[in-house]
Structures are given as structure tokens and as C-alpha cells.
Amino acid sequence: MSRVFITGSTDGLGLAAARTLIAEGHEVVLHARSSTRAEDVRDLKEKYLAVVVGDLASSVETRSIADQVNRIGKINAIIHNAGIYSERTRGETPEGHARILTVNTLAPYMLTALIDRPERLVYLSSGMHESGSRDLGDIDWKRRAWNTSQAYSDSKLYVAALAAAVARHWPAVLSNAVDPGWVPTKMGGAGAPDNLQMGSETQTWLSTSQDDAAKVSGGYWYHRRQRQPAPEVTSAAFQDMLIDKLAALTGVRLF
16 A cells, blocks of 8 residues: 555546546545635545645745645655646746746756655646747746746646756666657646546556556656656756756755
8 A cells, every 4th residue: 555645636637537546545635726626626635645735836835735644644656637728828827937847847846846755656648738838048938928828838837857956966866757649638638638537647656556557756657558758858967957946936956
């Protein structure tokens, strides 16, 4: 039995992963953006271990999420599932950062640094990461004209590179990135062609399975098969530049 924390787990892929892990007998810690959203999983109240509450668009609340998780005790695996896609404008978090960057990249970076180190980490990326920009000069969208699709692609490139950097720096931790496919969630839309259940299976498998195939690190996965990611993901130089940027933006040092 493993204890797994899943961000963004009141609906969509996160909730699907939670239901699978609970059914398999694992202890699951859910995450909700607000107490109101926590009510959305009240049907699981007797089944999950705990639910932590906090908005990943806020640095203060992200730190609170890490504190709440650490108080629960040892976590064996974390699935960094939460993400946003379509923002009409750059938006601005309480700290002044772009919302997509904050939720999709800065928050998992901070939680990786602040939560007591687990044995396994899984980060949700996207096939759109291949269109992400390798230019890290304006990752916070302060100079570029806003483009929500490009911002999303960039954020998913960054989080895949983060997963690879963790695998490189923390050899005792199994760290992987997953492309869940285009699935019918609130983000993906009802017409998305991929299967929701299949979209969550790779995360749950990587986070808990004792199969030798799942006990690897530094991979980029789609439906339990490794794929070759964009070259930047596996570039140590790109990873190091990115980590330095994220440290500067958050005030949190990971390595």
C-alpha cells in the first residue's frame, strides 16, 4: 500500500486517478482549490485519507498546501496533476506572475521543493510541450503579446524538464513526466478523442506499481509507453537554466 498525494483531484484526470488508487487499496490525499471544491468529493469522504485545500495560483497558499501535506506524514508518491489551459489574458497572481505559468509550473516546482521528499514523483505534461519555447528570457509573459496556447505549451515544456531535472539530481527518487492525451475533461472539452480512464492509468501505475517497467526515472510517457520528448527536456543545460529561473521567480531553491 502506498500513500499518494494528487494535486487538482476534485475532478477530471486527478479524480479519476484518485478513484483508481483508492479502489486498489492505497491511501490517497486529495487536493482542492477551495473548501467549496472540496465538497465536490464528499462521496469519497470515507475512502480518502485527507483533503488539503489551497489555490495553486497563490504562492502563500501553495506553501500552505505543502505544510498541510507534511503534517499528514510520509507521502510515498505525488502526482502533480493540476493545470489550467485557456486564459483570455495573462492574468496576474497575488505575486504578479502569469496564471498559467504559476499553476502549471511554479506550483509543482515549489511543492517539489517544500514537501518532504517522496519516493516517486509524476508530473503531467502534454504533447503540446513540443511547441514550447526554448527561449527562457520572458517565461513570465511580461514582454510578449499574450498567447494562451503558447503559454500552455511553454508551461508543459517546463514541467517536463523539471521532471527530468529531478530525476538527474535526485537519483533515489523515481521522477517521470506523463502526457495523458487529449481527454474529455473540463480542460479538454467533451469532444476530446482520448479515453479519460486511459489518460489517468499511466500516472497511477508509475506512482505505485512494483512492475520493473514502472520503476524507472527520467522518462516521458504516453499510455504506459515511453516517448522521446522535445530535446530541451533532456538537456542538462536547459534544465539548469530553467531551475535557476524558477528559483528566482519563487524565492525557493530546489537543488
